[in-house]
Amino acid sequence: MIHLISSLVRKPGRRITGVAGAPAAAVGPDEAASRARGPRTASPGKVAAPGGTSGTVALSVHHLTKRFGARAAFEDVSFEVGYGEVFGFLGPNGAGKTTTVRTLGTLLAPSSGSATIAGIPLAPENGVEIRRRISIMPEAPGLYQRLTVAENLECFASLYEVPVPRERIELALRAVNLADRAGDPCGSLSKGLRQRVALARALLPDPQVLFLDEPTSGLDPVAARDVHELIDGLRQRGVTIFLTTHRLEEAERLCDRVAILNTTLRIIGRPGELRERLFAKTLTVKTLVPLPDPGRVFSGLPGVDGWRQDGASYVIAISDLATATPAVTRALVHAGADVLFIGESRHSLEDVYLQLIDQDAEAGEQ
Numbered sequence: 001m002i003h004l005i006s007s008l009v010r011k012p013g014r015r016i017t018g019v020a021g022a023p024a025a026a027v028g029p030d031e032a033a034s035r036a037r038g039p040r041t042a043s044p045g046k047v048a049a050p051g052g053t054s055g056t057v058a059l060s061v062h063h064l065t066k067r068f069g070a071r072a073a074f075e076d077v078s079f080e081v082g083y084g085e086v087f088g089f090l091g092p093n094g095a096g097k098t099t100t101v102r103t104l105g106t107l108l109a110p111s112s113g114s115a116t117i118a119g120i121p122l123a124p125e126n127g128v129e130i131r132r133r134i135s136i137m138p139e140a141p142g143l144y145q146r147l148t149v150a151e152n153l154e155c156f157a158s159l160y161e162v163p164v165p166r167e168r169i170e171l172a173l174r175a176v177n178l179a180d181r182a183g184d185p186c187g188s189l190s191k192g193l194r195q196r197v198a199l200a201r202a203l204l205p206d207p208q209v210l211f212l213d214e215p216t217s218g219l220d221p222v223a224a225r226d227v228h229e230l231i232d233g234l235r236q237r238g239v240t241i242f243l244t245t246h247r248l249e250e251a252e253r254l255c256d257r258v259a260i261l262n263t264t265l266r267i268i269g270r271p272g273e274l275r276e277r278l279f280a281k282t283l284t285v286k287t288l289v290p291l292p293d294p295g296r297v298f299s300g301l302p303g304v305d306g307w308r309q310d311g312a313s314y315v316i317a318i319s320d321l322a323t324a325t326p327a328v329t330r331a332l333v334h335a336g337a338d339v340l341f342i343g344e345s346r347h348s349l350e351d352v353y354l355q356l357i358d359q360d361a362e363a364g365e366q
């Protein structure tokens, strides 16, 4: 699969789609049709960075806000994403993730703030130039149900003015393991298979920045793993991926950095950094039977700040792993404890996410 992906995507910085006015972002049929026409105010002279990949920043977002009437879908959001980065965008239902994608994908105008996408400022007059460099795989595949898989891709390849469409359609279908279903009507496909057609469509225009809105939603574990492999392959080729997902283990596995949005941006960083920022360092100790006097074992040890019992195990708050671990081990042996496990406590991205969203819910109740 990785080989196919290599054939499908450009090397970073190389521009393939060169047809003026060609819209490249993958969207549903209605949006695609209107976008193919381009904005009436298109003014190529105002494009700031016609070559696209200027600098190392693929997405730069400053104080961006989108309101629908009095309600803010997202507010005062700022972040940067580097070329070749897989950036996870997480948040609860209604947090503003899809609206952010639609705004950065030029489908919605922001209410305030600014952004640069693939080197081009987000502005109505730059819509066509931005769309040439990005692709969006929306949450709902939005395919023509009566057309076959191949006919759908032909239709979109033509709308996006994809050069050598037949070749790219073939590669895209093979990349998502759908070559043998090319002749099937999309209406006869399962949800997971339609999702794969949507991914193939998103790959057609050879995007520099690929927005994937919940790409594994509703997929079985094997199909989801295929999509993960596809994303890994795209990353290796330097494609920037903006991934919104509710699957936290997916974000932890795939993303270089993640942001958690809950209308405003709550936190941003590498998953490991977020764990360290939110959780104090602790050791977990499990013994065969409860210690008769745990206070005597754990108190006063170097590098140990405190302890608490957590069911059948003990959680030891530590200031320094290298000092505390041997000290705790020695103390347990000295106390004659039958130790089953001793090690640094692991917090998952899910722990980070739940901690932040719970804090928000508590703040909302007060």
Ligand code: ATP
Residues within 6 Å of the ligand: 068, 071, 072, 073, 074, 091, 092, 093, 094, 095, 096, 097, 098, 099, 100
């Ligand atoms: P989910 O995880 O459920 O898909 P999300 O994080 O993608 O949610 P959005 O779809 O971006 O959230 O919605 C953010 C907020 O903006 C919600 O309150 C939603 O109802 C509102 N919203 C989105 N689109 C519109 C619209 N076209 N008109 C009015 N309100 C909208």
